[in-house]
Amino acid sequence: MKDVAIFHRDLRIEDNAALYNASINQEYFSLFVFDKEYWSQTDRSVNQLKFALDSLTELEAKLKEFNVHLYVFEGNLGDLGNYLNKCYSNLNIHMNHTTETEYFSQNLRKLSKENPLNLIKYKDFGIQLSKQNRDIWARDWKIHMKSKTFDIPLVNKNLSTLDLPTFSKFKTNLKQSSPHTQKGGTSSGKDLLNTFLEKRCKGYSKKMSSPSEAAHACSRLSPHIAFGTLSMRNIYQELEKNINNSKYRWDLYSFKKRLHWHCHFIQKLDTQPSLQHQSMHPDCDSLRIETDKELIEKWITGNTGFPFVDACMLYLKKYGWINFRMRAMLMSFASYNLWQPWQQTSPLLASTFTDYEPGIHICQVQMQSGVTGINLPRIYSVVKQSLDQDPDANWIKEQIPNLQNLDKEKIHNAELGELYKEKIVDIKSSAKKARQLIWQIRSNANFKAKAKAVYQLHGSRKRLSS
Numbered sequence: 001m002k003d004v005a006i007f008h009r010d011l012r013i014e015d016n017a018a019l020y021n022a023s024i025n026q027e028y029f030s031l032f033v034f035d036k037e038y039w040s041q042t043d044r045s046v047n048q049l050k051f052a053l054d055s056l057t058e059l060e061a062k063l064k065e066f067n068v069h070l071y072v073f074e075g076n077l078g079d080l081g082n083y084l085n086k087c088y089s090n091l092n093i094h095m096n097h098t099t100e101t102e103y104f105s106q107n108l109r110k111l112s113k114e115n116p117l118n119l120i121k122y123k124d125f126g127i128q129l130s131k132q133n134r135d136i137w138a139r140d141w142k143i144h145m146k147s148k149t150f151d152i153p154l155v156n157k158n159l160s161t162l163d164l165p166t167f168s169k170f171k172t173n174l175k176q177s178s179p180h181t182q183k184g185g186t187s188s189g190k191d192l193l194n195t196f197l198e199k200r201c202k203g204y205s206k207k208m209s210s211p212s213e214a215a216h217a218c219s220r221l222s223p224h225i226a227f228g229t230l231s232m233r234n235i236y237q238e239l240e241k242n243i244n245n246s247k248y249r250w251d252l253y254s255f256k257k258r259l260h261w262h263c264h265f266i267q268k269l270d271t272q273p274s275l276q277h278q279s280m281h282p283d284c285d286s287l288r289i290e291t292d293k294e295l296i297e298k299w300i301t302g303n304t305g306f307p308f309v310d311a312c313m314l315y316l317k318k319y320g321w322i323n324f325r326m327r328a329m330l331m332s333f334a335s336y337n338l339w340q341p342w343q344q345t346s347p348l349l350a351s352t353f354t355d356y357e358p359g360i361h362i363c364q365v366q367m368q369s370g371v372t373g374i375n376l377p378r379i380y381s382v383v384k385q386s387l388d389q390d391p392d393a394n395w396i397k398e399q400i401p402n403l404q405n406l407d408k409e410k411i412h413n414a415e416l417g418e419l420y421k422e423k424i425v426d427i428k429s430s431a432k433k434a435r436q437l438i439w440q441i442r443s444n445a446n447f448k449a450k451a452k453a454v455y456q457l458h459g460s461r462k463r464l465s466s
């Protein structure tokens with residue numbers, strides 16, 4: 001054997017640089033690394049794993065058409081390095097780059113540093129892997145998105161067997177995932193892309209704000225992009241084929257902007273991995289020092305006493321997805337109203353998303369907590385959002401059936417007394433205090449100079465809202 005393709009969050013055949021390059025000598029196999037420790041971190045969840053396993057099931061069947069086995073290695077990437085090193089003297093390891101959290105990146109270093117293996121990494125997504133320069137970032141992104149996609153892999157000519165289980169033989173003791181989790185696999189991703197481009201995008205730019213309408217009108221491609229069942233470049237190129245002749249081209253322009261934001265955000269974590277733990281603006285880590293575990297528990301379990309907040313959390317937990325605006329409101333509530341450190345709440349929220357993408361998630365969490373220094377702080381009013389996004393409170397009642405016969409005004413204003421859970425915070429005074437504290441720190445000497453440095457490193461040179 002000469003080559004191996006390692007799958008991580010690129011679970012597809014098409015436009016897969018690592019897989020294609022591993023196939024060139026036509027003597028190759030493929031591997032998925034199942035690391036229990038990785039999957040048991042606070043920010044990971046059984047719903048995310050279920051999506052990955054669905055995708056791997058489809059991938060294994062597809063790989064058979066190319067005469068390729070998909071093996072599973074149980075352990076971390078460091079262990080894998082030792083194993084491969086023992087079994088093979090001259091093996092090329094092909095892997096696509098992913099923007100990951102610390103645990104994965106540390107193990108990846110072990111794979112390449114502690115063993116004399118030839119690890120070849122490829123660019124996935126439109127980010128700059130070296131020579132990061134925000135001044136030319138948008139140009140580089142476009143070049144990548146418009147460039148030719150990788151061909152499907154060449155057929156393997158040497159099907160030798162390894163002493164590892166193939167994916168179909170591999171058994172995980174998967175705990176029960178939610179039956180409403182989105183289904184993984186490239187074919188589901190393609191269906192979503194096609195129906196979105198064809199008709200579901202009608203009204204996308206408006207409907208995306210409402211938790212009930214967004215579920216249908218948004219693309220719902222996020223877990224497919226996060227687990228790589230579709231390549232971002234393929235999505236972009238399909239969009240380009242359709243956009244000018246579409247009746248809904250303004251909606252599709254809006255979607256195109258978001259594909260750009262995807263990479264804009266993951267670039268930040270890739271450039272500065274410490275963002276997983278540190279605020280983008282260094283002064284902001286002194287803002288929220290104390291943690292109240294009980295408040296956090298009530299927030300993450302949908303027991304805040306604010307029906308709209310609780311409904312959003314319950315919906316999110318059930319479906320593993322909610323729209324952007326509601327994610328932002330949930331985070332704003334935890335960071336501003338409850339004044340909890342984002343480092344504590346971020347992984348808990350991440351674990352509820354099937355589409356968890358650390359690069360987007362960590363940067364969005366920081367934005368919605370007012371700690372980037374380069375975005376104006378925005379405190380969402382949960383009462384206003386409730387009124388704007390669900391005027392008749394029907395959606396709230398669907399998520400919390402006990403509220404069925406109660407007055408909608410009282411639901412929006414969370415004035416239900418004994419009829420609902422006790423409110424865990426005073427919404428007005430907490431927002432007022434948060435505003436004061438945030439603006440106080442922003443007015444300190446040197447805040448601006450440090451914010452300028454953040455902008456130089458991470459700021460978009462094109463004005464991007466959200």
Ligand SMILES: Cc1cc2nc3c(=O)[nH]c(=O)nc-3n(C[C@H](O)[C@H](O)[C@H](O)COP(=O)(O)OP(=O)(O)OC[C@H]3O[C@@H](n4cnc5c(N)ncnc54)[C@H](O)[C@@H]3O)c2cc1C
Pocket residue numbers: 208218219220221222223225226255258259261262263265322323324325327328331350353355356357358360361362364365368466
């Ligand atoms: C606190 C918070 C945490 C978030 N965490 C994640 C996360 O872990 N994973 C994730 O994919 N998205 C995250 N988002 C961004 C956004 O909410 C989701 O991408 C979107 O809701 C996914 O649904 P969709 O695929 O139907 O989106 P669409 O509106 O159809 O957008 C298409 C794609 O564009 C990208 N995108 C859309 N909005 C944004 C955005 N604001 N920033 C960056 N990229 C964007 C996503 O890849 C998305 O799949 C987060 C937002 C907030 C406020």
